[in-house]
Amino acid sequence: MVTNADQQLSLCVEVCVEDATWIEDLPPAPANRTITLSFDNARHLARDQQAVEQLGYVGVGVGTVGHVDDVAHLLVPMAIVNDHPRWWRALLDLAQRVYDLRFGPVQLALRDVLARHHAAGTRNGRVAARPAIQARRHPTV
Numbered sequence: 001m002v003t004n005a006d007q008q009l010s011l012c013v014e015v016c017v018e019d020a021t022w023i024e025d026l027p028p029a030p031a032n033r034t035i036t037l038s039f040d041n042a043r044h045l046a047r048d049q050q051a052v053e054q055l056g057y058v059g060v061g062v063g064t065v066g067h068v069d070d071v072a073h074l075l076v077p078m079a080i081v082n083d084h085p086r087w088w089r090a091l092l093d094l095a096q097r098v099y100d101l102r103f104g105p106v107q108l109a110l111r112d113v114l115a116r117h118h119a120a121g122t123r124n125g126r127v128a129a130r131p132a133i134q135a136r137r138h139p140t141v
Helices: 042-054 078-083 085-094 104-109 111-121
Strands: 010-016 036-039 058-062 071-077 095-100
Touching: 010 078, 010 085, 036 042, 036 111, 042 058, 042 071, 058 111, 071 078, 071 085, 071 111, 078 085, 085 095
Parallel strands: 036 058
Antiparallel strands: 010 071, 010 095, 036 071
16 A cells, blocks of 8 residues: 555656657656656666656666556645646546556556656655756857
8 A cells, every 4th residue: 555645645647658659748847846757667667767867857777567558657646636627628638548546456557657656756755856857058159
């Protein structure tokens, strides 16, 4: 079961990553918000990790679920869902499934994935920092 209270107030969004074109539809993460993302195998991690991090997501490695293949799982706190409805709608358009983590059976089915997100999401009791994204700057004269 999920022991992190923040994860219990989150949704786990499952997205198909079978081919590399899925990145084109993934909306950039809302600014100053941490959304973790795991892949179900190392091949997808190697191919797509850099691209998802450039979009503002925090990659947490590989976490598997027995009932699906070729997916990524995004852990989205409910506060982000409520604060960024247009971003959420764009993500839902890409989603295969959305799991509500308030329910124990869902937590059991996703335990490997959630453990990966939880381990990466906390460091010494603190939320892991989202990688800084450099804004494009115009050259100075």
